[in-house]
Amino acid sequence: MSARRPSLLRARILGKRLIAAPLAAEPAAHTVSRNVRLLGWFNFCGDFRMYGPIMVIYFAQVTGSYTAAASLLAVKMLASAAFEVPTGVLSDRLGRRGTMIAGAVVMVTAHLGYAGAPGYGLLLAAVVLEGLATALWSGNNESLLYDTLLEAGREDEFPRHSGRVSSMFQIALALAAAVGGVVAGAWSPRAVVVLSVLPQVLCVLVALRVREPRVHGPLESGALVHLGSALRGIRRDPVLRRMTLVSALRYSSESAARLSPVFVAGLWPLWALGLWRTFGHGVAFAGFRVSGRVIGRLGAARTLLLGELFDSVVNFIALVKPTVVSPVLLGSPAYGISTVAQQTLLQRGFTDRERATMGSLAALLGSVLYALVALGAGLAADRWGIVAALLAIQAVVLIALPLAWWVHTHTAA
Known part of the structure; x- marks a missing residue:
């Protein structure tokens, strides 16, 4: 297009x-x-x-x-x-x-x-x-x-x-x-x-x-009809369908947060784990605060694509050759910016009458993928070690990159 x-x-x-x-x-x-x-x-x-x-x-x-x-x-x-x-x-x-x-x-x-x-x-x-x-x-x-x-x-x-x-x-x-x-x-x-x-x-x-915002009036259809309409809305919109998958894949990667402290503890003293968590929240806070300006300049789709690509690269560097600096890189430095870009694209695609239902369907898919990825990562950690488990999670997230690229090429912002 x-x-x-x-x-x-x-x-x-x-x-x-x-x-x-x-x-x-x-x-x-x-x-x-x-x-x-x-x-x-x-x-x-x-x-x-x-x-x-x-x-x-x-x-x-x-x-x-x-x-x-x-x-x-x-x-x-x-x-x-x-x-x-x-x-x-x-x-x-x-x-x-x-x-x-x-x-x-x-x-x-x-x-x-x-x-x-x-x-x-x-x-x-x-x-x-x-x-x-x-x-x-x-x-x-x-x-x-x-x-x-x-x-x-x-x-x-x-x-x-x-x-x-x-x-x-x-x-x-x-x-x-x-x-x-x-x-x-x-x-x-x-x-x-x-x-x-x-x-x-x-x-x-x-x-x-x-x-309460007054965007639409009361709904007349039954709950099942409403749910079916939301499912069809996601299935028929190619951009929204792919963004729902991107959202679910990104959420599944958060299972790494439960395993990452094990990796960090092998490089930093235990007392520093709290500082590591605080640093991560601080970076995410800054990302959320500047996300509006970044998306205003680059557009939501491009921001999401670049954010996911950046996080994949820095996580790969942190895991493949662990050093004392690796904990600073590990995680999702672009999390705040990417999350706002993702939500912007989803909310634009959701219909007014099924907005929350569509959001819940995306969250449900994310929860299912989270459970599967967490289980697989746990098995990988037991068999091959924590680095292999975290790399496996990153491999799952890589699936989101071509989807985000498609959205980038098929949307104006």
Whole structure:
């Protein structure tokens, strides 16, 4: 397709703008500012979980077994995957704000279960609830941001606002890890979990202040019809179909995060692992913050392609010839920029009426691939070592490069 001709995807986006015209310029502008600010704080509070670095240790203390602790993490992932599609349909049918509030309330309940759990049973119920809450937010919160901008006719600003909102995840993770370590050392792991309930309560209060964007009216079709429409929408749009696969492959690569500390521990002292995590979150934070400007210059498709190519090269260098510098390179230096570019392309392709459902379908595929890649990497680590396992994960991610190249050549931005 010629670069001078507007793509079908772009033409459809321009058509959507007519549907989502704001009722008044000033109220719409105020809504954008309000929702963007609240989403940022919601992300910060939601990920300010001080128990993050010691979660497995805490679960093992409560259950008396590391095997039981690991099984709880697996159940949480499975629960999130199981609830993905139903919660996406719920968001499209009942609204973004209500789904966001419901997720926040469920997350508070889950954390109360963690804090008061005397044994495995209550922890099991709590991880299922956390999986449900995660699924309620997955697909919904990005849709809330895009719909807010669409209502004001400002959807072209999505990369900038998405980067700013998502950067709050990273700064929360970095700060929570540092504070949690101090609290755990001064008191106990359970004290860290108890204190982590408060930020989740703040999430509920923040969500209550969010305004529901008015992009489309209530849906008349049944839930199954709605789901079928979303599936057909992804299948029939070649750009969206490939972007869904890219999204799933990128998410599967995050399984490397659970194995990477083993590699880093062989090169750096154990006390430096916390600094390594903080550095990674800091790089991701910076990437999210500048993503809007980068995408504005290069376009979303080109940014995604270059970001994935860059990460593949630096990870290969870090793993093939390990040195003391390798931990700095390992991971995804372009994660923040690539993620915003990916979300921009997905949100442009999603339809207004099935936006959250389509996002949940993409997340479900990502969860399935994550489980398969994590299992395969674990087997590779046991048989050939940690470097082979991490290289295997990188090999899976390489599949996304030709898909991203195709999207780059078939979209205008």
